[in-house]
């Protein structure tokens with residue numbers, strides 16, 4: 449068939465491209481033959497830079513502790529001068545660090561949002577703000593053990609709860625509950641410092657006035673941001689002058705913020721999300737304009753829609769293949785596989801503990817797990833081929849899994 453009949457318009461430059469491409473394969477083969485057989489001794493500069501920008505581990509010490517409320521403390525962290533961490537990795541306001549703790553012989557991780565600004569990281573410190581929860585395994589450990597000089601280990605900055613100009617509006621509505629205020633403190637500081645070019649209307653729900661974290665500081669940040677930050681406090685358990693009373697409802701959001709063309713960022717405890725899903729739904733926003741930050745492992749999984757209640761009190765056995773060995777460990781129905789693994793003294797990889805980042809991705813060989821829909825961040829291919837995220841998977845039978853090498 450002739451070229452005319454096929455109606456192909458081959459331009460002279462296109463032919464040249466094809467010729468170049470034809471030469472590419474023999475050129476590569478020649479280069480491979482000529483290359484030295486010994487491994488390159490020096491780390492390529494691009495790898496050095498990548499490690500600096502995205503370190504797997506950061507070694508720091510606690511330099512200062514500030515009591516924010518009776519149950520919340522801010523910890524300032526600086527590079528540990530006796531370690532390989534000589535500077536802190538940069539981050540976007542809203543990102544988190546995953547900290548490793550050795551508690552009673554088990555290594556566990558917890559994600560904490562960075563509550564300071566990227567500009568402060570350039571000055572040499574991060575801050576995280578921790579709220580002590582009743583029965584909180586790790587928050588109690590931090591309150592008891594972290595003192596000035598304590599050495600701590602974290603990941604590099606992680607997560608996607610940050611403003612992205614290509615995706616989000618420059619008009620942002622923030623909704624925070626309890627310690628969910630921490631990523632917004634980082635954003636508010638960045639706005640006041642002139643580094644984050646957005647306007648933020650922030651709704652912050654607390655139980656009582658004494659439980660509001662950063663009350664005075666946010667007043668100062670509002671002044672410093674020259675109208676680009678507005679904070680609306682909402683108290684649910686007491687009334688106070690000039691402060692809204694009740695819960696953060698759709699009507700309250702409409703009263704104080706212009707929804708038109710806004711992006712909404714939400715960060716708070718699990719119980720707040722259950723309430724807010726209905727309220728946010730009533731605002732008629734597009735799904736892509738609402739960003740829900742992760743809140744860690746699901747508590748009370750038996751309250752989640754779709755949970756098989758007949759399994760709620762079950763105890764199961766897990767056969768776990770990791771790092772070339774196999775262990776048999778018990779797992780209770782109400783705890784995630786990740787928690788069971790850590791309790792057994794294993795050190796599986798993890799970061800977000802919310803089913804989103806994929807760090808803990810493992811292969812389920814046999815058995816069944818319950819995965820809450822809101823925390824199922826697996827790719828479609830992973831679902832098809834039996835991969836699970838142990839941080840958001842709850843056992844409902846005996847099972848066998850393969851965990852990739854610890855990172």
Ligand code: FES
Nearest residue numbers: 799801805806839
């Ligand atoms: S730790 Fe992030 S998906 Fe499990």
